[in-house]
Amino acid sequence: MSAAPPPAGPPPEIRYLFIRRPVLAGVISIVITLLGGFAIRLLPLSRYPQIAPPAVQVAAAYPGATAQDVADAVAAPIEEQLSGLQGLLYYSSANASDGTMGLAISFDVTRSQDLAAVDVQNAVQVAVPQLPDAVRQNGVVILKANTDILAVVALSSSDPRYDASYLTNYLKLFVEDELKRVPGIGNALTFGGLQFSMLLQLDPARMAKLGVTVGDVATAVREQNATNPAGRIGREPAPPGTELTIPVTTLGRLQTPDQFNDIVVRAKADGSLLRVRDIGRAVLGAQSYDFAGRLNGKPTAFMLLYLRPGANAIAVRNAVQRRLDELSRGFPPGISAVIPFDTTPFVTASIKEVVFTLLEAMALVSLVVFVFLQSWRATLIPMLAVPVSVIGTFLGLLVIGFSINVLTLFALVLAIGIVVDDAIVVIENVERIMATEDVPARIAADRAIRQVAGALIAIVLSLVAVFVPVAFTGGVTGEMFKQFAITIVIAVVLSGLVALTLTPALCALLLKEAVEAHTGGFFGAFNRWFARVTGGYVGAVDRVLGRPRAWLGAVAVLVILAGVLWRRVPTAFIPSEDKGYFAMALQLPDAASLQRTQAVIERVEGFLRQEPAIRNIVALAGFDLLSRASQPNSATIFVNVRPWEERGPGQSIDAITGRINGRLFGMRDAMGFAFNLPEIPGLGATSGVEAQLQNRGGLPVQDFAREVQAFVQAANQLPAVLGVNANFRANVPQLYVDVDRAAAKARGVKLGDVFGTLQALMSTLYVNDFNLYGRTYRVQIEAQAPYRQTPEDLGQLYVRGSNDAMMPISALTRTQFKSGPTVLTRFNGFTSALITGVPRPGHSSGEMMNQLDGLIRSRFAAEGLGISYSGQSYQERASSGAAGLVFALGLVIVFLVLAAQYESWSLPFAVLFGVPFGVLGAFLGIWLRGQPSDIYFQVGLITVVGLAAKNAILIVEFATELRSQGVPIRQAAVQAARQRLRPILMTSFAFILGVSPLVVAGGAGAASRHSIGTTVFSGMLIATTVGIFFIPLFFTLIRRLAERGRAETPSAVEGRP
Structure with missing residues (x-):
């Protein structure tokens, strides 16, 4: 009986699990990819995470x-x-x-x-x-x-019967609650004070003639407009045989103007009655008329929609539109609802641009890998491995509660260049072993993965060590760092897992058994060029090792240059983006009426329509965005422009606002300026510098106002300042009423009656409430309009004195005009003035704040003035030292990880000394491009640190292995440099080209992509083209010092190879 054939399977010398069991490796990666793809559908989508x-x-x-x-x-x-x-x-x-x-x-x-x-x-x-x-x-x-505004809903009408008050109340009654119930809406707020109110408009002259005071009317309203429960007939305990229980009702709260007109103010013994209609009239009006909204020139009611934290902005906006379309079918004829101001197009466009960059990066990385590996089979391996890491990262984001936003997507763009490195390291080593040792792909893969597994683990741990400390910084900056860092960490860990499982299995399956060198065509020319580059590089390394002191001096010069750039590059918080919309603030002369404000708005709308890129104009008369207060002489305008792809040259937000500000500067009857809104909702009112000038010395308001103007004039002369404005105005005419309290008491007049009458008839007096359409509204007393137009009208207001005699308030008061503020702002307990400004081109917000601080110290501190920062500027100042701390902590962690990896306290320095080259490149790049050091630069710098360390690890790891085999130190350094040059250049240029689309990006979110792209591009370019010449030098010097310190034999230290 013949023996059974041996079982099929890998040769016995294959010891690595995932080469022996490639299906298992494939299943692991497929599961990761499927779960990641499923997570994409569940993750919320937004421009930024909830970081305000x-x-x-x-x-x-x-x-x-x-x-x-x-x-x-x-x-x-x-x-x-x-x-x-x-x-x-x-x-x-x-x-x-x-x-x-x-x-x-x-x-x-x-x-x-x-x-x-x-x-x-x-x-x-x-x-x-x-x-x-x-x-x-x-x-x-x-x-x-x-603070996360999703959109603005506008209700307008072509029928003149529906005025702004009607539209506002219709919006609040029939639309607001419906939209609040849309999943993902955090809140819906109808804007303005035009909600219904029952206005008792009194005739002061008629009241004086009939001997009626405001207090009499208020008392009558409170008595007769009240809920009056009356009980039940037949309630228990009841006599036996009671068959019915009937509620007793009576007239409670009044509802109609006629009912309020019938309120009895006074009844005499002869049966005569004095009603509200005898001294005025009741009308259903608005709670306040100090606000007016307009959409493209037409009276409009507005509602703000806020996004619930964690909701998908795009999906919620679409759901709102669908619900609005459904509600519109039931609107009265002539009324329509639109969304004129929407923040989601910027979210959609910016994320779409980053996703497109992601695809471009993958294509460029594939091209670099193909050029270096010169085999579609070898190129296919990283292109299969990279999507596993990238898509699987979304599963990690879902588990830890992150969202898909520009920060996490930026991290994935950079991660493509990082995660492909792990696969390339494995593939390159497999092909090298196949070529030099003439073994099949399976055996080569088994040997290769066992050779580079330590380096892969060291690379993963060092990158994780760089990014993990970033996740523990505080404040808004820390939250932004956390989104980026954790995403990178997830991708890097998954990349390491895939490189240790799927990549060797694919190498064993896909790589050819024999590797043929390309001698002709493009690849032949490339190989000959690369051979010359390798020879030149090895020769240069040898010369550097031959003159260590001179080249250490050159390194010192480069480090000093990096330090100089670190101090000279201006700082900022976050770049200002073209978001597709901007705002305008208008300020009319002191005491200007709302009607004058609306007239100015009409003129501004006229020249805004001359800009072809502008689509919608939302105007809010009577509201000051900067102080967030109601002022009849102020207005705020929100302008929505066309999508980025529909705009031509000269139609960016900066260009449009520049032209508009030129027109506004020429207006004589109003001041105004157009500005970009802050990048992160909730961080102030503008995207520039936002400061609070505080009256810490207790100056009188008029003196403080003069100091504010002096500060603004001085600030506008500073080198870093393009323009500064202050919203503090203390010269607004006010009518001061001086009550002769002694005379009032002598005539039996209560001071409370005097002040109450002034309040009620010159303003409004809230009495109580009434119900209408299932809602509760205010009942208010006010004087009829003709009696509150001039200072002389005070003479027609009367109060009751002794013996029920009516006397004019003018007999008890003296009036005079004074000046004072219409809005008084306070910051941290001190009277303050909001200072908003924009830095001059070529200067940063950080420079501007430093110069403002210096101005206070040199000229205004002695006057009792101080300065604090709010909004985005506060966060920039608070995060100013975070980058250096995170950078230092990251280096320390990397050092400790490498020390544990190599079981050496000295060898990690050979890796860390390669980091300054990347830092120098990063600072040099943004300095040449005129960009500041902002959050995106800081994030990119941390990435450069990790990747520069990775390049050094590839050389140091291999040189250490050669040294352990007895190879002399210098020869080990040169051999390691020669053998690791190809994977270093392959991985580095794959990363550099992968991020190049960020450097030249356009469209939505381009500024942030430029910042992070320039940083990592230039940092890795210098780290790769300059730093790799010095890594062997650092290894040689440190290894010699370490071995000399351990008192090893002289033969351990060699000279030239």
């Missing part, structure tokens, strides 16, 4: 009060309770002459917004007893601020 600091808003109203009154009586008591809140960064309040107070409180990004809101709520409750009664009656509102 959590904020809480406090709103209160003191009707009739001046800005100074609101600041002193409302803002100050509340602000006094805020200091010491956990995670508090700063707080600022805007106190307006319409009696409103808005207080914004910003917390550290690590602080829970829910817990922060609870802390603020508790602090406000402590301050409430100190607030005026009118403020407590109106209520103090505390809201968790949502």
Whole structure:
């Protein structure tokens, strides 16, 4: 009986698991890819992750009060309770002459917004007893601020019957709640104060003639417009036999103007009645008329939509549009709803551009690999391995709760050049062994993976060591670093896993058994050129090793140059992008009316329409975006432009705003400027420098206003400043009413009646509420319009004195015109002026802030002025030292990992000494291009550190192995340089070409791609073309010192090979 044939399988000398079991290696990679692809569908999509600091808003109203009154009586008591809140960064309040107070409180990004809101709520409750009664009656509102604006919904009408008040209330009643229920919407807020209100418009002259006061009317309204429960007939306990229980009802809250007109103000014994209609009229109007919205010149109601954290911006916006289309079918004829202002096109376009760059990077990397490997089989291996790492990274992002955003996608673009390195290292070593040892692909793959496994693990660990510390930095910068760093770490770890499993299995299966050298054609020419390059490189390395002191001096010069550039390159927080929209702020002369403001808006809209790139113009009259306060002489305009691909030369946001600012500068009856909005929602109002000039010395308001103007004039002369503006105005005409308190008391007039009458008839008096359409609205008292137009109208306001005699307020008061602010801002408890500015081209925001600080110290500190920063500028200043700390920590971690890997305290220095070349290249690149050191540069610099260390590891690892085999130190260094040059150049140029699309990017998000692309491109170019000549020198010197320190025999230290 013949023996059974031996089982088929790999030859017995194959010891590596995944070469013996290639199906297992394939299954692991397929599972990773499938799960990653599934994760892509579940991950939220947004421009940036949720990185804006959590904020809480406090709103209160003191009707009739001046800005100074609101600041002193409302803002100050509340602000006094805020200091010491956990995670508090700063707080600022805007106190307006319409009696409103808005207080914004910003917390550290690590602080829970829910817990922060609870802390603020508790602090406000402590301050409430100190607030005026009118403020407590109106209520103090505390809201968790949502800064991630998704879109603006506009409701307009072609039918003149539907005015702005009708549209606002229709939007609030029938659209707002519906859109709030769309999954992913965090909040929907109807803009402006045109909500319904029952206005009791009184005739002061008629009231004086009939002896009626404002207090009489308010008392009558409170009594007769109230809910009056009346019980039930037949309720238990009831007599036996009771068969029915019937509720008893009566007229409660009134609903119609006629019912309010019938309110009895006074009844006499003879049966005569005095009703509201006898001294005025009740009308269904608006709570406030200090705001007007326009869309492309037509009266419009607006609603802001905010995105819920973690939601997919694109999907939510599309869902809103679908729901809006459904609701539009039920609108009255002539009313239509549109989305004129939308932030998602920039999100879509910028992410699409990064994805396109991702594909370009893969194509360029494939080209480099093919040129070096000269085999489609060998090229196919990394092209199969790279997608596994890239797609699998999305699974990691889903597990840790990240989103698909520009930061994670940037990380993946860089990761392509990084992860392909691991596969190339394996492939190149397999082909080298096949060519030099003449063994089949399977055996070569088995030997190769066991040779380079240590280097692969060292590369992965060193890259992880570089990026992991970045994830633990704090603040907004730390959150941005974390998104990038963790994505890179996931991709690198998966790349190492694939390089140790799938890549050797594919090498064993796909590589040819014999490798034929190309001698003709393009590849032949390339090989001959590369042989000359290799010979020249080895000769240069040998010459460097022959004169170590001279070349160490050259290294010292390069390090000094890197240090000089580090100090000279200006700093910034984040580059300003063309987002497809911008804003404008208009300021009319002091005391200008809302009607004048609307007239100016019409003129501005006229020259905006002359810009062919502009698509929609959203104008908000009566609202100041910079102070976030209501002012009748202010306006804010949001402008939406056409998509990037539809715009030609000279139609970028910077170009458009430059032309518009030129037109605005020529306006005589208004000041205005157009500006880019901040890159990260919630970080201030503008993308430039945002400072708070504080009155720390307690100067009178008029003196502080003069100092503010002096500061602005001086700041505009600074070298780094293109333009600076201040929003503080203290010369607004105000009518001061001086009440003769002694005379009032002598005539039996209560001071409260005097002030209450002034408030009610010159402003509005909130009495109580009424119900309409299932909602609750305010009942307010005010004087009819003709009685509140001139200072002389105060003479027609009467109060009741002793013996029920009516006397004019003018008999108890003196009036005079004074000047004061319409909006009084406070920052961290001090009266302040918001300073906004733009750095001059060629200068950065960091330079501008340093010069502003110097200006304060040299000229204004003695006057009691100080400066603080808010918004984006605060984060830039807070993160100014983070990059150096992260950089140093990363180097320390890399050193420790390599020390553990090589079991040596000295050898890691040979790797780390290669890092300064990459740093020099990174700084040189952005300096030559005129770019600042911003967050994207810092992220790119960390990447360059890791990759420069990787190049050094490839040489040092191989040289160490040769030295352990007894090869002399210098000869080991030269041999390692010769043998590792090809994989170093292959991996480095694959990375450099892979990121080159970032350097020349255009369209949405181009500025951030330029920043990170220039950094890594130039950094790796210098690290590769210059640094690799010095790595063998560092290895030789450090190895000699280490062996000399261990007192080894003289034969261990060799001279020339």
